[in-house]
Amino acid sequence: xxxxxxxxxxxxxxxxxxxxxxxxxxxxxxxxxxxxxxxxxxxxxxxxxxxxxxxxxxxxxxxxxxxxxxxxxxxxxxxxxxxxxxxxxxxxxxxxxxxxxxxxxxxxxxxxxxxxxxxxxxxxxxxxxxxxxxxxxxxxxxxxxxxxx
Amino acid sequence: xxxxxxxxxxxxxxxxxxxxxxxxxxxxxxxxxxxxxxxxxxxxxxxxxxxxxxxxxxxxxxxxxxxxxxxxxxxxxxxxxxxxxxxxxxxxxxxxxxxxxxxxxxxxxxxxxxxxxxxxxxxxxxxxxxxxxxxxxxxxxxxxxxxxx
Amino acid sequence: xxxxxxxxxxxxxxxxxxxxxxxxxxxxxxxxxxxxxxxxxxxxxxxxxxxxxxxxxxxxxxxxxxxxxxxxxxxxxxxxxxxxxxxxxxxxxxxxxxxxxxxxxxxxxxxxxxxxxxxxxxxxxxxxxxxxxxxxxxxxxxxxxxxxx
Amino acid sequence: xxxxxxxxxxxxxxxxxxxxxxxxxxxxxxxxxxxxxxxxxxxxxxxxxxxxxxxxxxxxxxxxxxxxxxxxxxxxxxxxxxxxxxxxxxxxxxxxxxxxxxxxxxxxxxxxxxxxxxxxxxxxxxxxxxxxxxxxxxxxxxxxxxxxx
Numbered sequence: 076x077x078x079x080x081x082x083x084x085x086x087x088x089x090x091x092x093x094x095x096x097x098x099x100x101x102x103x104x105x106x107x108x109x110x111x112x113x114x115x116x117x118x119x120x121x122x123x124x125x126x127x128x129x130x131x132x133x134x135x136x137x138x139x140x141x142x143x144x145x146x147x148x149x150x151x152x153x154x155x156x157x158x159x160x161x162x163x164x165x166x167x168x169x170x171x172x173x174x175x176x177x178x179x180x181x182x183x184x185x186x187x188x189x190x191x192x193x194x195x196x197x198x199x200x201x202x203x204x205x206x207x208x209x210x211x212x213x214x215x216x217x218x219x220x221x222x223x224x
Numbered sequence: 225x226x227x228x229x230x231x232x233x234x235x236x237x238x239x240x241x242x243x244x245x246x247x248x249x250x251x252x253x254x255x256x257x258x259x260x261x262x263x264x265x266x267x268x269x270x271x272x273x274x275x276x277x278x279x280x281x282x283x284x285x286x287x288x289x290x291x292x293x294x295x296x297x298x299x300x301x302x303x304x305x306x307x308x309x310x311x312x313x314x315x316x317x318x319x320x321x322x323x324x325x326x327x328x329x330x331x332x333x334x335x336x337x338x339x340x341x342x343x344x345x346x347x348x349x350x351x352x353x354x355x356x357x358x359x360x361x362x363x364x365x366x367x368x369x370x371x372x373x
Numbered sequence: 374x375x376x377x378x379x380x381x382x383x384x385x386x387x388x389x390x391x392x393x394x395x396x397x398x399x400x401x402x403x404x405x406x407x408x409x410x411x412x413x414x415x416x417x418x419x420x421x422x423x424x425x426x427x428x429x430x431x432x433x434x435x436x437x438x439x440x441x442x443x444x445x446x447x448x449x450x451x452x453x454x455x456x457x458x459x460x461x462x463x464x465x466x467x468x469x470x471x472x473x474x475x476x477x478x479x480x481x482x483x484x485x486x487x488x489x490x491x492x493x494x495x496x497x498x499x500x501x502x503x504x505x506x507x508x509x510x511x512x513x514x515x516x517x518x519x520x521x522x
Numbered sequence: 523x524x525x526x527x528x529x530x531x532x533x534x535x536x537x538x539x540x541x542x543x544x545x546x547x548x549x550x551x552x553x554x555x556x557x558x559x560x561x562x563x564x565x566x567x568x569x570x571x572x573x574x575x576x577x578x579x580x581x582x583x584x585x586x587x588x589x590x591x592x593x594x595x596x597x598x599x600x601x602x603x604x605x606x607x608x609x610x611x612x613x614x615x616x617x618x619x620x621x622x623x624x625x626x627x628x629x630x631x632x633x634x635x636x637x638x639x640x641x642x643x644x645x646x647x648x649x650x651x652x653x654x655x656x657x658x659x660x661x662x663x664x665x666x667x668x669x670x671x
Contacts, residue, residue, distance in 0.1 A: 241378060243391050272375055275440055275441065275442060276411055276412060276440060277412065277436075277439075277440025277441055277442075277465070277469075278440070279439070280464070280465055281464055283463070297457075300457070300459060300460075303459070303460060304454050304455060304459065305454045311450065312460075313459075313460030313461075313462075313463040313464075314463045317466070318464055318466050318467065320463070321460065321461070321463070321464060322459065322460055323457065323460075323461060324457050324463075345458040346451070346458055347385055347457070
């Protein structure tokens, strides 16, 4: 048997609260999703004014970051024209994205889930996700940036 | 032009909090979704222990209740063999369900959204959704059961 | 954080070996799938002669049994005409099935995965799945039938 | 009438065993899929620690290699911007991929199936697939690299 650690609802909603605080400070309403280590949705919030179009995108960003075990932003370069991963976005029935805004949540070297943010520009989405991950790391990793081992 | 009233994130999370309180009292962890009047997800919570399998089902119940403007439970009879709606569950790519647990949220006669609950038995799911709708009506409709006009 | 136990590849392939032995003794080639507690595929074997048509069905049976935390066979009655779950088969993009042949794998009260079998009659599929689960329980649960707590 | 030769389960599991040995030596857990000459799954193994995200991708690589009758890596150049196959990744509902890691299995000039590997970098995936195909050729083609005639 394998033992796995997954984010729980309390930790997930703390991530969403941190992301919301950042998005509010920026004045950009956002869709914010948190999935667990298996890619399954744990918590979601659409701030008033966030695009309905981006609900599914936020969830997909979280799914892809949890699944690839890296920020969606870092998957992007390998999928550009000429790179070996070109066209990967068409996989998984459209649940593979390299749009910035998805970042894994890591505790003690293990991916326990991921956040996905979407409704602003990709830079704004990424900014909000990073702020939430920094707060998560302060709580769970003594403030160290945490990537899987 | 049309003016529409949609549930906002604050009201949606109050619905989720009420549903959570009821599910906790029953000892049955649940997936709880709230969608707006357009069927789009506003807020979601997977209580620790709720089935991953029922995440999508909770969202679908809310979608169907918002879209049909009636509780999913009440759609069921019309879709039985011999009834004119037989087979409707296959519509909308599987986003149409008659499983109990989805109920519209109504203010001043207008459907502003819906709740969907899934992970327990269908009776448990329905119970939680009803408790959350009753609390919603106390806040928004002076305690009267509210159905669209 | 939540801690979860998932079936590993060694235990999964032992389940497939047991199912294969039973199917061989019956003279019915089968598709045999094992998923983990999150519904994700761990191991799969198509015995020579098993129907290609039933590959996806075997995987779906395992997915549904893991997700519903009960044998697919036991979900069936609640989805018959007149019952509250009627039409549930259309949910989850077709990944919800009540066909016999999917059974959860349980260790110490927790669903750690599930087996799905398909290519014979539903009675043959169920027979093979049950034989594999009995062998699993001898290894992991001191031979006791194990259902989630 | 046509006579076709397909990989059987014994040969397929030998391919998976060889791929596993290579992946273990590299220290990179992998998802390994083998499909037959019709693109249908014959055997699958998720090594402990391989990404759930890459299960479907491994199967898709095998499907595409079997279907295109060439390594997925070699399909890539023709699908780049400006090339005639641009955008092909969007075909087949996302079951067409040019990511390295899918290679046909060929016996006496005929594609009898394919292997697909995914969870590492694309270079690691390709390395494992190539090692398994070399071992397959030693068994079935007297060690000669075998491509369809």
